[in-house]
Amino acid sequence: MKLSTREITLAGLMAALIIVVVVITRIPFVSAVVPFSLQPLLALLAGAVLGPKVGALSMVIYILLGLMGLPVFSAEPFGGLAYVLKPSFGFLLGQLLAAYLTGKILQGKDPRQITSYLLAALAGMVAIYGLGLPYLYVILNFYLGKAISVGGVIGTFFLPFALWDLFKVVIAASLARAIHLRLPKTMLNR
DSSP states (O other): OOOOHHHHHHHHHHHHHHHHHHHHTOOTTOOOSSOOOSHHHHHHHHHHHHOHHHHHHHHHHHHHHHHTTOSOSSSTTOSSGGGGGSTTHHHHHHHHHHHHHHHHHHTTOOTTOHHHHHHHHHHHHHHHHHHHHHHHHHIIIIISOOOOOHHHHHHHHTHHHHHHHHHHHHHHHHHHHHHHHHSOGGGOOO
C-alpha cells in the first residue's frame, strides 16, 4: 500500500486528534470495564472524512502508540502491550474496522445524501460492537475467569451504551457530510 505524504500527514493528524480528545475526556476516579469514550465517534469520522485507507491507518497509529506504552487509551493502565488483555481492547479493534468500513461504504457517494452517511456510520458502529462484545466475552470468561453470559454482556455492555452510540453515529455522519460539502471534490480523499 503506497501512501502519499498528504495521506500520512492526515492519518497522523487524526491519530493526534483522537489522543487529545481521549485524554481530555477521561473521567478520573471512574473504573469501568468499558469506559465512556468519544473514540467511536472519532473512528467513524476518520473513516468518513479520510476514506477507508487513511482513516484505518489513523486508528492503527493510535492503537500502536498505545501498545508501545504511551498513555493514550481511555482506561487504566492507559497504554502498554498488556492492554491487549483488557476486556475493552476488542472495541479498539472494532474502531479500526469501523474506520475502514465507514470510509469504504462512503466511497463515491454524493455528500448531499445524508442517508449514505448515516448508514455508513451505523455500519461502522455495528462493526465496533461486532468485534468488541465477543472479545469482551472471551476475555472476561476465559482469561479473567469472571463468568458472564452472552445476555449479561449484552445487558451490561451494549444496552446502556446503545442510545449514546446512536447519537455518536448521527454526529459523525453530520460532521463528515458538512466537511465534504465544503471541500472541493479534488480535496476529497475517498
